[in-house]
Each structure stands twice: as C-alpha cells, then as structure tokens.
Amino acid sequence: xxxxxxxxxxxxxxxxxxxxxxxxxxxxxxxxxxxxxxxxxxxxxxxxxxxxxxxxxxxxxxxxxxxxxxxxxxxxxxxxxxxxxxxxxxxxxxxxxxxxxxxxxxxxxxxxxxxxxxxxxxxxxxxxxxxxxxxxxxxxxxxxxxxxxxxxxxxxxxxxxxxxxxxxxxxxxxxxxxxxxxxxxxxxxxxxxxxxxxxxxxxxxxxxxxxxxxxxxxxxxxxxxxxxxxxxxxxxxxxxxxxxxxxxxxxxxxxxxxxxxxxxxxxxxxxxxxxxxxxxxxxxxx
Amino acid sequence: xxxxxxxxxxxxxxxxxxxxxxxxxxxxxxxxxxxxxxxxxxxxxxxxxxxxxxxxxxxxxxxxxxxxxxxxxxxxxxxxxxxxxxxxxxxxxxxxxxxxxxxxxxxxxxxxxxxxxxxxxxxxxxxxxxxxxxxxxxxxxxxxxxxxxxxxxxxxxxxxxxxxxxxxxxxxxxxxxxxxxxxxxxxxxxxxxxxxxxxxxxxxxxxxxxxxxxxxxxxxxxxxxxxxxxxxxxxxxxxxxxxxxxx
Amino acid sequence: xxxxxxxxxxxxxxxxxxxxxxxxxxxxxxxxxxxxxxxxxxxxxxxxxxxxxxxxxxxxxxxxxxxxxxxxxxxxxxxxxxxxxxxxxxxxxxxxxxxxxxxxxxxxxxxxxxxxxxxxxxxxxxxxxxxxxxxxxxxxxxxxxxxxxxxxxxxxxxxxxxxxxxxxxxxxxxxxxxxxxxxxxxxxxxxxxxxxxxxxxxxxxxxxxxxxxxxxxxxxxxxxxxxxxxxxxxxxxxxxxxxxxxxxxxxxxxxxxxxxxxxxxxxxxxxxxxxxxxxxxxxxxxxxxxxxxxxxxxxxxxxxxxxxxxxxxxxxxxxxxxxxxxxxxxxxxxxx
Numbered sequence: 029x030x031x032x033x034x035x036x037x038x039x040x041x042x043x044x045x046x047x048x049x050x051x052x053x054x055x056x057x058x059x060x061x062x063x064x065x066x067x068x069x070x071x072x073x074x075x076x077x078x079x080x081x082x083x084x085x086x087x088x089x090x091x092x093x094x095x096x097x098x099x100x101x102x103x104x105x106x107x108x109x110x111x112x113x114x115x116x117x118x119x120x121x122x123x124x125x126x127x128x129x130x131x132x133x134x135x136x137x138x139x140x141x142x143x144x145x146x147x148x149x150x151x152x153x154x155x156x157x158x159x160x161x162x163x164x165x166x167x168x169x170x171x172x173x174x175x176x177x178x179x180x181x182x183x184x185x186x187x188x189x190x191x192x193x194x195x196x197x198x199x200x201x202x203x204x205x206x207x208x209x210x211x212x213x214x215x216x217x218x219x220x221x222x223x224x225x226x227x228x229x230x231x232x233x234x235x236x237x238x239x240x241x242x243x244x245x246x247x248x249x250x251x252x253x254x255x256x257x258x259x260x261x262x263x264x265x266x267x268x269x270x271x272x273x274x275x276x277x278x279x280x281x282x283x284x285x286x287x288x289x290x291x292x293x294x295x296x297x298x299x300x301x302x303x304x305x306x307x308x309x310x311x312x313x314x
Numbered sequence: 315x316x317x318x319x320x321x322x323x324x325x326x327x328x329x330x331x332x333x334x335x336x337x338x339x340x341x342x343x344x345x346x347x348x349x350x351x352x353x354x355x356x357x358x359x360x361x362x363x364x365x366x367x368x369x370x371x372x373x374x375x376x377x378x379x380x381x382x383x384x385x386x387x388x389x390x391x392x393x394x395x396x397x398x399x400x401x402x403x404x405x406x407x408x409x410x411x412x413x414x415x416x417x418x419x420x421x422x423x424x425x426x427x428x429x430x431x432x433x434x435x436x437x438x439x440x441x442x443x444x445x446x447x448x449x450x451x452x453x454x455x456x457x458x459x460x461x462x463x464x465x466x467x468x469x470x471x472x473x474x475x476x477x478x479x480x481x482x483x484x485x486x487x488x489x490x491x492x493x494x495x496x497x498x499x500x501x502x503x504x505x506x507x508x509x510x511x512x513x514x515x516x517x518x519x520x521x522x523x524x525x526x527x528x529x530x531x532x533x534x535x536x537x538x539x540x541x542x543x544x545x546x547x548x549x550x551x552x553x554x555x556x557x558x559x560x561x
Numbered sequence: 562x563x564x565x566x567x568x569x570x571x572x573x574x575x576x577x578x579x580x581x582x583x584x585x586x587x588x589x590x591x592x593x594x595x596x597x598x599x600x601x602x603x604x605x606x607x608x609x610x611x612x613x614x615x616x617x618x619x620x621x622x623x624x625x626x627x628x629x630x631x632x633x634x635x636x637x638x639x640x641x642x643x644x645x646x647x648x649x650x651x652x653x654x655x656x657x658x659x660x661x662x663x664x665x666x667x668x669x670x671x672x673x674x675x676x677x678x679x680x681x682x683x684x685x686x687x688x689x690x691x692x693x694x695x696x697x698x699x700x701x702x703x704x705x706x707x708x709x710x711x712x713x714x715x716x717x718x719x720x721x722x723x724x725x726x727x728x729x730x731x732x733x734x735x736x737x738x739x740x741x742x743x744x745x746x747x748x749x750x751x752x753x754x755x756x757x758x759x760x761x762x763x764x765x766x767x768x769x770x771x772x773x774x775x776x777x778x779x780x781x782x783x784x785x786x787x788x789x790x791x792x793x794x795x796x797x798x799x800x801x802x803x804x805x806x807x808x809x810x811x812x813x814x815x816x817x818x819x820x821x822x823x824x825x826x827x828x829x830x831x832x833x834x835x836x837x838x839x840x841x842x843x844x845x846x847x848x849x850x851x852x853x854x855x856x857x858x859x860x861x862x863x864x865x866x867x868x869x870x871x872x873x874x875x876x877x878x879x880x881x882x883x884x885x886x887x888x889x890x891x892x893x894x895x896x897x
Contacts (some may be wrong), residue, residue: 134863393777419776425786428757
C-alpha cells in the first residue's frame with residue numbers, strides 16, 4: 029500500500045515534468061500574441077523523429093541537440109512562414125495551425141510510415157527508487173524539465189529580451205507604450221516555445237511512442253493544462269501540469285489507461301463550469 | 315413639471331482581485347435630467363457603466379431602474395428593459411453596412427424570428443437624425459471618425475431605449491462636431507429620455523448637463539450643478555493630482 | 562436619393578426573395594439553377610461517379626451542420642464527428658445488440674437524439690463563455706467518444722466495428738437520390754435560416770459578440786439554438802452514413818480526422834454561407850477520392866491539407882462566395 033503510494037508519487041512527478049515542458053511553450057505563445065498554436069504537438073513529433081534519424085550517426089547527446097534545435101527552428105518557421113500573415117484573425121490562425129499539424133503528420137507518414145518507432149535510450153539503464161524501478165531517461169526528463177524552467181525564469185526576470193516577453197504577456201498595450209519591439213518578442217517566444225516542445229518531444233517519443241500520430245495527445249494535454257492553469261500564466265501551467273500528471277497517474281493505477289481521456293474531460297468540464305479563468309487567470313481590467 | 319427618480323445606484327462596489335475600482339458609489343437620476351459623471355482618467359467611470367450594463371459582476375451594492383433591481387441581470391436583459399449604452403470604443407460589425415448595423419440592433423430577441431426588426435423606412439428615419447442617410451450602404455470601415463461615433467448612437471437609439479448612457483461621446487471630435495452632437499443629445503433628451511454622460515473633461519459637458527457627479531478612485535468626491543462643480547476645490551485638486559486641468 | 566432603404570411599396574414576393582437571397586443578378590440565378598440541375602441529373606452525365614457523389618452528399622450534410630454553428634459564430638468545433646459518429650454508432654449498437662431487424666423509424670430518431678444529447682454535453686458548459694473553451698471540449702469530446710468505443714468493444718465491435726447495419730440499397734442511382742434529396746432539403750432549411758435574422762445574428766456573434774449582446778440579443782440562447790440545429794443535422798447525416806456504408810468503424814465515422822475534414826470542407830466551400838459548404842463537400846470528396854489519388858494513399862492527404870491551408874491564407878472566404886461575387890459583377894454589379 030505504502031509502496032503503491034510512493035510509486036504513484038514518483039511516476040506522477042516524472043510524467044508531470046514532461047507535461048510542464050509541453051505546456052509552457054504553448055502558454056507563452058498565447059501570452060504574447062493571443063494565439064493558440066495547434067502545431068505545438070507536431071513540434072514534439074519533429075524533435076522525436078530528428079533524434080530517431082540523427083542519433084545513430086552523431087550519438088545520443090548530438091541527437092538530443094539536433095532534436096531541440098530543429099523543433100525550435102520549425103516553431104520559428106511556422107510563425108514566420110504562416111502565422112505571421114494571418115495572426116490578426118485568431119479563428120483563421122486556430123484552424124490553419126491544426127491543418128499545418130495534419131500536413132506534418134502526413135509528411136512524417138510518407139517519410140517514416142505509420143509504424144511507431146523505438147528510440148534508443150538517451151541514458152541507458154534503470155535504478156530502483158524506494159522500490160520503484162525508474163529508467164534513467166525518466167529521471168533525466170525530470171531534471172531537464174526543472175533546469176529549463178529555471179533557465180526560463182532567469183531569462184524573463186534578468187535579461188532585457190526576457191523581460192520584454194514577460195511585459196508583453198502581462199499587457200500588450202503597456203508593452204508597446206514602454207517601447208517593446210513586438211514582432212521581435214513574438215519571434216523569440218516562438219523560438220523558445222519550440223525548444224521546450226523539442227525537449228518534451230524527445231522524452232515523449234522515447235518513453236511513450238514516436239509515430240506520425242503522436243502530436244495529438246500532447247496537444248490536447250497542453251491545451252487542457254493551459255485552460256486549467258489560466259491562459260498565459262507560466263506558473264499556472266506548471267502547477268496544472270503536475271495536477272494533470274498526478275490525476276492521470278492515479279487514473280491509470282485505479283481505472284486503467286483507457287480511462288485517462290475520460291477523466292480528463294470530466295475535470296475540464298468541472299473547471300469550465302466553476303472556474304473558467306483557471307487557477308491563475310485574471311479578470312480583465314478596463 | 316415634477317420629476318421622479320428613474321434610476322439609482324446604491325453603494326455600488328467593484329473589486330478586481332484586491333484592487334477597488336468602484337468604492338461604495340451611490341447616485342441617482344431624475345427622469346427629466348442629463349447627468350454628467352466625470353472624473354480623471356482611471357477614476358472608474360467606465361467601470362461604473364460596465365457594472366450597470368451587466369458586463370462586470372458587481373462585488374456589492376445594487377443598481378435600480380424604474381423600481382426594479384437590475385444588478386444581476388445579463389446585458390441583453392438590461393438593454394431590453396430600456397437602458398442603452400454608447401460605449402467609448404466604436405464596435406460596428408465591420409462586414410455589414412451602416413444600414414445593416416442599425417437593422418441588427420432592431421432585431422427581436424427571438425430564436426424563431428426570421429424577418430423581424432425595423433422596416434427600411436424606420437432605419438432611414440434613425441439614420442437621418444444623425445446625417446447617415448446618404449451612407450446607409452457604406453461599410454463602417456470607410457466612414458470618418460465622427461460618423462462612426464454617430465453610428466454608435468444611432469444603434470443605441472435603434473433599441474428604443476428609455477434611458478441612455480453615453481461613454482465619452484465627444485472624444486476625438488472637433489468643435490463644430492461637438493456642438494452638433496450636443497444639439498442631438500439635447501434632442502434625444504427632449505423626447506423624454508434621461509441621460510448619463512461620462513467624460514473626463516468637464517468643459518464639453520457644462521452646457522448640456524443639469525447636474526454633475528465627480529468621482530475619483532471610484533469614490534464620489536463632489537456633486538452639484540455644473541457651476542458649483544467648476545468652483546469646487548476638491549475637484550480641482552483631484553484633477554491636478556491626475557495631471558489634468560479642467561480649464 | 563437612391564439607396565436600398567427607399568423602397569416603399571415594394572411587392573411582397575420581391576421583398577421576400579431579397580430578404581432571403583439577397584439580390585442575385587440574372588447570371589447568378591442562372592448559375593445556381595445550372596448547379597442544381599447538374600446535381601439532380603448526375604446519373605445521366607456522370608454515372609461512374611455516383612457512389613462518390615452520394616458520399617459527398619452526406620459529407621455536405623456534415624459540413625452544413627458544422628457551418629451553422631462554427632462557420633457562423635466562429636466558435637470552432639474540432640469534434641463534430643462525435644455528433645455524427647454518435648448517431649451512426651447508436652444505429653449500429655441498436656442493430657448489433659438489441660435487434661438486427663429493428664426498423665429505421667425507431668433507430669433513426671434515436672440516433673438523432675443521441676447526437677443532440679452528445680451535443681448538449683459539449684454546448685451547455687461552454688457556449689455561455691467566450692474563448693477557446695468550446696474548441697477544447699469538442700476536441701476532447703471526440704477523443705473520449707472514440708476511447709469509449711474501444712472500452713466497450715463487446716457492444717461496439719471495437720476497432721473492427723459493426724457490420725450488421727442494413728445498406729440503403731445496392732442500386733447506385735437510388736443510393737444517390739436517397740442521399741441527395743435529404744441533403745437538398747436540409748440545405749434549403751439551413752440556407753433560409755442563414756439568410757434570416759438568425760443567421761445575421763449568428764454571424765454578428767462571430768464578428769463581435771459583445772456588440773451584439775448590447776443590442777438586446779441573448780447571444781447564449783442563439784448559440785445554443787444554432788448548436789441544436791447543428792446537432793440535429795449531424796444526427797440525420799450520421800444515421801444516413803451508417804446505412805450508406807452498412808458498417809461502422811471508428812476510423813470511418815468517428816475519429817478526430819473526420820471532424821477536421823468537416824472543417825476543411827467548410828473552409829474550402831466558404832464558411833458561414835451554408836451553400837458554400839455544400840459545394841465544398843463535392844469539391845473535397847472528389848479531390849480526395851478521385852483526383853488526388855495520383856499522389857498515393859498518404860500523399861493525397863498531404864495535398865488536401867495543404868490545399869486547405871492555401872485557402873485559409875489566401876482565400877479565407879472560400880471558393881463559392883468568390884465565384885458568386887465574380888459572377889455577380891458580370892452584369893456590372895452595383896458598387897461592389
């Protein structure tokens with residue numbers, strides 16, 4: 029019994045850390061431009077396949093770096109090549125980004141077939157923690173997640189560019205008044221969001237699956253987490269990621285994996301009914 | 315002519331998080347009156363209007379219209395009870411013409427009504443009042459600023475209100491346009507509609523309002539005739555602190 | 562003065578057509594007539610494509626069902642196949658588990674009811690709020706329903722689905738008219754709704770919801786009403802699809818890709834117009850099943866999604882409103 033609880037605590041923490049990685053980029057992009065980027069899940073897929081393809085040639089660390097860089101570049105590309113031209117219309121952007129994700133899914137299917145691929149462990153081996161056997165890669169995901177959150181926190185509080193991002197996500201009008209270069213902020217945000225998605229994608233691809241359809245589930249997770257956390261709030265997203273991560277772990281332990289999405293729907297309906305602004309959402313001032 | 319209180323705000327309070335935007339504000343409106351609600355920028359005037367119209371949920375207090383409590387009603391219910399508001403931002407439907415925009419504001423709130431709403435002649439009448447009759451087929455995007463503002467008032471009148479809230483109606487207008495609009499507001503009032511006008515600048519209001527309520531930081535700091543207010547020291551100070559002189 | 566607001570004494574019939582159809586010129590009327598005639602006579606000029614055209618008719622119903630809520634109000638649903646798929650599965654589960662010979666006059670209404678119930682689960686919590694909540698719920702909703710089909714595989718047949726549903730007919734010409742006529746009837750109703758006050762209010766909600774609320778319109782009620790019309794339409798189409806295929810699998814009637822196809826059809830045809838999505842369905846299905854097959858089974862999908870992207874970026878209004886206004890300017894249209 030006790031050991032079950034410990035297992036849930038540890039497994040939940042590992043999976044939540046990855047969810048936080050996925051949700052942060054999604055919420056940042058919403059924060060600075062009011063855009064829900066539905067290609068976000070496809071960026072994860074790009075990183076996972078990049079690792080899959082390059083790792084045999086340039087090694088595991090090299091594969092990870094290429095995956096992160098490629099996801100960041102792809103994110104930047106989605107913004108510069110598509111979203112930039114349509115972002116004034118939120119609804120069109122919403123639909124266009126999901127169509128772009130579908131196109132990427134088909135492109136990946138053409139390149140690698142529908143078959144799910146198995147990724148080489150980034151750090152092979154496993155260790156028993158309090159009786160729970162964890163792969164090193166799960167621990168690595170946890171460490172990566174918090175290191176990246178720490179780096180992001182430093183960036184948005186201690187650098188000029190980072191502070192501009194933070195200011196824009198608080199008040200776009202206010203940021204423009206204080207001389208923030210909005211297009212530059214948006215470009216940087218998409219780049220950073222892509223890098224976060226890249227890290228998340230490599231771990232999801234490694235620990236769950238790497239297939240052309242792997243984009244959808246992380247996308248819905250990010251979407252849910254951001255609504256629960258309060259759209260635009262990074263702190264809210266991290267907390268909501270852990271909330272969802274643990275609830276999922278519990279659901280899998282008690283009801284079985286197929287019920288994950290059912291429980292998720294019930295939670296999101298409850299949030300929408302009773303606290304639609306989310307944990308850290310704000311009511312708008314005039 | 316005897317006058318009755320048609321509208322009353324009682325101890326109205328609105329907080330955003332910990333921030334108090336409207337602080338236990340009370341005032342009333344007589345049915346033959348034009349009331350000016352003035353205050354420096356950020357003093358909570360528009361928030362008061364948003365609370366009246368049901369756009370914000372109020373934190374405390376009540377809003378009464380014709381002896382009915384309308385505090386908790388939805389915006390559309392309040393409009394259908396006879397209060398129309400002309401907001402500070404112009405927000406016409408961009409893809410519809412001026413005429414269609416006015417027409418839209420006459421549609422019945424009925425999910426089975428396929429063709430209700432004002433007749434073409436009625437729309438023409440409303441448009442004529444604001445010199446928009448030549449522009450009924452124009453898209454709002456190609457109208458000059460003053461016409462867009464007139465369209466907003468025309469739309470509000472199309473809902474056949476018994477009382478009107480005007481939020482900074484003179485913003486961005488030149489002297490001639492302000493004079494013309496003032497006349498139109500007087501006409502609307504003369505048809506038996508009490509009006510509340512919000513503005514941060516007293517000067518434009520002086521000639522048309524009967525009474526003024528001044529608020530600062532969400533609190534009422536003065537109330538009286540336009541002359542009294544113009545000479546009130548508290549008011550002068552509040553405006554100086556807000557770096558805006560009433561001149 | 563000569564604007565369209567001086568029309569005292571206009572004949573009733575003329576006013577009626579103007580209210581509901583705008584003021585089409587003779588070329589527009591002619592082309593709409595030709596298109597309708599072409600659809601009604603497909604067996605005589607495109608007999609080999611009857612199956613594809615019949616399928617396109619059903620997809621036209623789905624696209625119209627999506628359009629009356631999402632295309633008009635801009636509350637984008639990514640899960641409309643949960644409504645149609647829910648209806649199709651209701652038909653299938655009844656036939657498969659209760660009585661293989663259950664009559665259509667029982668299964669059909671129950672299927673439509675299922676679509677309405679699923680729809681209300683989506684709509685009631687979310688449609689009173691502005692923002693992306695509705696889209697998230699619809700997306701999750703279709704994923705949940707798909708998952709439930711697998712979880713209750715003993716009743717639904719799981720991945721392989723249910724094959725016991727009776728097919729409408731094996732005669733392709735009859736099959737075509739069985740799908741075309743209901744589609745045109747639904748289309749006629751929805752075009753009238755779309756061109757009436759209700760449609761204008763719904764489109765105004767899509768452009769500026771706060772503004773239309775301040776005209777005294779209860780926007781939540783109108784959104785729910787539009788969604789109810791949508792759910793009924795999806796229910797009819799879903800039950801028809803079950804009988805069209807004669808079998809029901811998650812991948813043919815339910816998965817989220819089917820929902821996104823509905824979005825794609827409405828975008829290509831012209832969102833918010835009802836008639837546009839009808840045409841869009843024929844364009845999309847013919848592209849998918851006949852033209853783009855040259856790129857192979859995966860390549861055609863890539864090509865399709867890229868085409869939809871092209872429309873979203875360069876021709877947001879869709880192809881049919883574009884053609885309609887082009888034809889409208891042939892006779893030297895008024896000022897547009």
